[in-house]
Amino acid sequence: MSRTWIKWSLSFLTLLAMPAFASGQPDSSELVVKIRAGKSIFRSMPFSGSGIIFRSGRNNDEAFVLTSEHVVIHARNSYRHTIENRTFGQNTAQVAAVDWGVGLALLKVSLPKELVKTLPGREIFSQGAPERGASVKVAGFPHETTNLIETRGQIIDPQSARHAIPLLNSMIEVLGAHGEFGMSGGPVFSDAGDSVIGVLSHQYLEMTPGGRSRVHESRTGGTAQNHLLVISSDAANAFMTRYFSNRDGFRAAFVRDPDAQFAGKDAVISGELRFELIASQSSGEIGIGGGDVVGVGGGDVVGIGGASESSTSPVVLVERSRNTKAFSSAWNIPGRQKWFRSMSGRLMKGGSVKLPYFIEKMSDSQSRRIGFNDLPRFVRLLTTQSLRLITFGERSSESAEQARIRKAGEALAALVMQIHANAPTDALAPALSLLDSLMVLSDAARSSDANELLDPEAIRALEQDAGWDLLFFLQFERTVELMKATVELRQIAQNQ
Known part of the structure; x- marks a missing residue:
């Protein structure tokens, strides 16, 4: 039997095995693949999902699978991935690119060139928003x-x-x-x-x-x-x-920590920062619409008159990433470079920083605290330019001036809580926005970023709030102390 005949026979068998969509409309049963991920293909692979296979690459002759990022484990080494369907059987795959921030991942699959040619190209992915009602x-x-x-x-x-x-x-x-x-x-x-x-x-x-x-x-x-x-x-x-425009230079904005992901924990990495959710809702649900504000008031508002802060505004722990492999990206969130440099200085020592919530400035005299209960919401808030992130760092190297600011903030918070506890909520209603802003001011004073957060002009505007008249009427002596604490913080801010 000649080698030429054997080669021709194998080529003929390969052509017979090619999917039906090689000469016509794609058949979804042949494009859709099942994906599995785990530590070994010889053991249980607990992660599973679906994806679509297509061809692309420099010469349009490589097979890739597009899928959701959570289906794959965000690592090239130590973990294994497979794809399968009735057309291709089972094949091993490698993570080519993944970005938690946009929810997508690409797997690269080794297939015979003849089979790759039968796959649709990237043109199968439509462009533009689809029609409503389609x-x-x-x-x-x-x-x-x-x-x-x-x-x-x-x-x-x-x-x-x-x-x-x-x-x-x-x-x-x-x-x-x-x-x-x-x-x-x-x-x-x-x-x-x-x-x-x-x-x-x-x-x-x-x-x-x-x-x-x-x-x-x-x-x-x-x-x-x-x-x-x-x-x-x-x-x-x-x-x-x-x-595909820069394979070697591709950098994700965020990737999951693969070991934490495999263990079922929420942790993502961006550059040298690792964000870990250390308190989360057991239901895995994320509120859409309604109040997620942390401050003074009722309803979904947390703080004075609400639930405990830890129940709806869990802490995200930030620490220096130990992952220096290619998947780590440069910090590229616009407007956060200054914050990143500040964090890096603290984290280089191997410590951590707690991030309880954000502050949104609504006017010169009004601010509010905005909490988060999951990593996606945290990152979305982090990338919003109008919000300032509150951070709590170690106090071992606290200066005398920082200690003075912190103590003034603690005194202010205690007075606000006393006033709220000793007056009917209905009677306080017209002054709740003032109390809310005073709590935000006390948070700023107690945070590790107090020097940057305290704005003397904003505090002066707060001193002119009409809510003071009601507070003086309801609780004169405590309100006098509250005003003194507010003025003290403004004077400290002016002298910085």
Whole structure:
């Protein structure tokens, strides 16, 4: 038997094995793959999801899979990934690019060149926002099966802000299609099936009659959800362009700490900073709409008259990253370089800094505290230019002046709490905004950034607030002490 005949026979068999979409419309059953991730392909691989396979690369001759970032483990070494479906069987894959900030990941798959040629290129991903009301097809593999599920739904909002992927401006809301744990990362096709309009995320919306909608993360199997959140093809195209235009220089804004991810903990890395959520909601839900303000008042407001601060504004721990591999990126959040330099100086010693909330300046005399209860919300707030992050650092090297500022802030906070505790809430209502701003002022004085946060002109404006008249009427002596503490902080700020 000649070598030429053997070579021709193998080529013929390869052609027979090629997917049907080589000469026609893509078939989703051949484009969608099941993804598994774990420490070894010979052991249980607990992470699973779905993705879409396509070809790209310098010569358009390499196979890649686009999926949701949480489906893969954010590391090239120590962890293993596989993809499979009935067309390709099972193949090993490597993480090519991943960015927690935009919710996406790319896997590179080794396939025979003849098979890669049959795959659709990146042009399968549509451009521009889809139409509201358009019918779409959602495809993916549930966690405990290799059977593909395909259902149809309808786009109810092509540019929704109701999501919790921090660096995305919007996502697509799809109603009616089936989605469950294991299907995230799978493609969402146009009604005709000839293009991909987005990637199914691991988040979905839960509607509560008479209450606000909540974004949930699908973390356990078996529960079907039909109000899905989809990462748009525009976001996917931007992510892929970043990678394919400069593979060696690709840097993610944020990646997960792979060991923490495998252990089920929330921790992300950006540059030399590692952000870890050390208190979180057990339900995995993220509020959309309504108040998430931390300060004075009732309802969802936390502080005076509300619940304990730790119950809704958990602390994010920041420490210097030990990860110096290629996945770590340069700090590239606009407007935060100064804050980053300040943090780096403290963290280089191996310490940590607690980040309890942000301050938003609403006017010269009004500010409010804004809390967060998950890492996506923290990062979204961090990238908002109008907010100032409150930080609490070590006090071992506290100067005499810093100690004086801190003690003045503590005295101010104690007086505010006493006034609130000794007056009916209804009677205090017209002065609550003043008390709220005084609490923010006390927080600034007690923080490790007091020198930068204390603004004498803002404090002077606060001294002119009309709410003082009511406080003097209700509790004259305590209000006199409160005014003295406020003036003292202004004088300290002026003398800095």
